[in-house]
Amino acid sequence: MLRLSVETLSASEVHEQRDAPDEPQLSSLHATPFASDHQPAAIMTTDNAQDKTYDANAPALSRADRSKPFFPLSGLAKDGFSNEDEASATCFCGAVQLAFPVKGEGLVDTFICHCYDCYKLTASVMGTAAFVVKGTHLRHVRGEVYRVGTGFPGNFIVRIGTVDDLNLIEGPLKPRIEMFNKDRASYLKGAEGVEQYQGWYYGAYS
Numbered sequence: 300m301l302r303l304s305v306e307t308l309s310a311s312e313v314h315e316q317r318d319a320p321d322e323p324q325l326s327s328l329h330a331t332p333f334a335s336d337h338q339p340a341a342i343m344t345t346d347n348a349q350d351k352t353y354d355a356n357a358p359a360l361s362r363a364d365r366s367k368p369f370f371p372l373s374g375l376a377k378d379g380f381s382n383e384d385e386a387s388a389t390c391f392c393g394a395v396q397l398a399f400p401v402k403g404e405g406l407v408d409t410f411i412c413h414c415y416d417c418y419k420l421t422a423s424v425m426g427t428a429a430f431v432v433k434g435t436h437l438r439h440v441r442g443e444v445y446r447v448g449t450g451f452p453g454n455f456i457v458r459i460g461t462v463d464d465l466n467l468i469e470g471p472l473k474p475r476i477e478m479f480n481k482d483r484a485s486y487l488k489g490a491e492g493v494e495q496y497q498g499w500y501y502g503a504y505s
């Protein structure tokens with residue numbers, strides 16, 4: 300057991316478990332020389348504001364060929380996969396990898412959530428985009444990390460940002476509903492083509 304953290308969701312009980320077989324190597328993360336190289340004073344002016352790093356020829360999701368997987372290969376693992384039946388979701392350090400169904404009864408639903416617990420759980424106010432997978436259809440390639448809740452009995456909740464083939468977020472993993480919009484930050488708008496709900500969507504808890 301590498302780590303165990305238990306988080307409480309007002310709508311449901313949430314457990315996030317990490318159980319990796321080997322200690323992940325995090326040295327490359329810690330070695331990033333960001334702090335010493337960062338010069339915000341030189342960057343954050345209106346005079347020099349421009350899209351300095353944009354490369355029209357670099358791989359980009361907005362221009363990706365949708366007929367095949369698109370792997371940006373962010374993170375330390377380079378073994379993500381995607382086929383017509385299942386695809387991988389991998390954590391940044393690569394210690395944990397799951398395989399989930401991309402179609403059929405195993406892929407239960409897809410959503411965006413703006414509840415306060417999602418703020419804390421993701422350390423973000425941009426909303427949680429995730430999908431629900433039947434417990435019987437989630438395969439642990441290595442380690443374990445997932446979210447479960449009484450609002451989703453028998454299912455696992457996988458955050459969409461862990462998916463390796465990013466074309467899936469434009470396809471079968473595109474959010475179907477957006478909920479807890481009453482708590483969405485005022486500068487965000489509802490996702491285009493996604494059903495909108497002010498509160499919890501999935502009905503009474505069992």
Ligand SMILES: [Zn+2]
Nearest residue numbers: 412413414417
């Ligand atoms: Zn939420």
